[in-house]
């Protein structure tokens with residue numbers, strides 16, 4: 035907070051309290067082999083092991099399954115998880131969870147697997163109409179009534195941070211929107227994080243997930259301060275997206291410094307294990323941080339960039355359908371957004387750029403927009419990220435549609451440090467169309 039000590043000045047009639055939900059984490063080489071003992075310690079006896087077909091064929095799932103069995107637990111594998119899950123795929127997973135009468139869950143995979151496991155645990159434990167728990171205004175946004183069954187999450191990408199958050203994201207097919215469920219009870223009970231799972235990831239996957247981490251950290255760090263939000267009527271109603279706060283700042287700053295040092299190395303050299311290990315740690319730190327503060331406009335704009343994809347198919351991803359991977363759909367908006375938000379908290383934008391490796395000596399508040407956007411563009415170019423929203427297949431004619439989808443993400447828009455109107459959003463997409 036050194037450069038931004040005025041960010042949390044108390045405001046009359048606004049929130050004066052922030053809360054911290056800390057994840058339990060086991061991090062390092064060999065972490066997955068401990069799954070059985072941890073599951074037993076959490077009281078599990080019959081375990082649902084969630085993964086997807088691709089990850090299921092890698093050694094990590096076998097490692098976890100063997101560890102669970104060695105601890106004397108009964109294990110049933112569910113590998114039908116859909117990459118980019120939908121309400122339908124959540125419901126299919128829920129049927130498996132209900133029929134299996136499990137007393138614990140373990141997920142091994144990326145964000146899609148961990149998110150699906152969270153949802154299956156929720157709907158099997160507290161059955162309800164599907165939209166009851168879904169974020170308002172799309173769903174009813176009802177709070178989760180009690181604790182879920184224990185869930186151990188084992189991430190295999192260095193990106194989503196889902197293992198540390200109480201959020202699950204999916205496509206609601208009937209409305210063609212991406213939305214989610216956000217509640218602290220969804221947060222996995224424990225995260226087992228093995229950095230070696232990233233060693234075999236293709237370059238583009240590391241780039242996309244690395245920029246997802248970067249944006250988690252930079253958005254959390256520059257989010258509207260919690261002291262500017264209306265106070266929660268009671269503690270249980272305090273939102274997960276409570277805004278920037280001193281605790282989240284610590285994780286964001288460290289994550290940004292790690293990204294500045296290791297992101298380009300981790301993307302461009304799969305044999306640089308030090309860089310990939312550090313990326314996994316940065317993802318963990320950023321996940322813990324944004325889980326307690328929330329992201330804002332780049333993530334809000336990403337929903338429609340991913341959702342309206344026509345024919346974009348990046349290297350390193352399955353070729354069966356077009357996809358703008360989550361991290362890519364976020365970062366293509368980021369330079370345009372941070373250029374716009376810089377005036378709301380310029381010191382934070384300059385400090386963020388400095389953590390990411392920018393030379394900021396002599397930079398004044400007036401330079402903040404330029405300094406941060408330039409550094410982001412430099413990192414995007416160094417890791418072969420597409421050139422803006424235009425680089426993933428959109429043009430001027432798509433701006434109204436993109437804006438409509440992003441405008442629906444009010445939970446994220448209101449976490450922005452600078453108020454965002456619908457017209458602003460249109461201009462942000464225009465500004466993001468091409469950077470170089």
Ligand SMILES: [Fe+2]
Nearest residue numbers: 194246250360
């Ligand atoms: Fe993200």
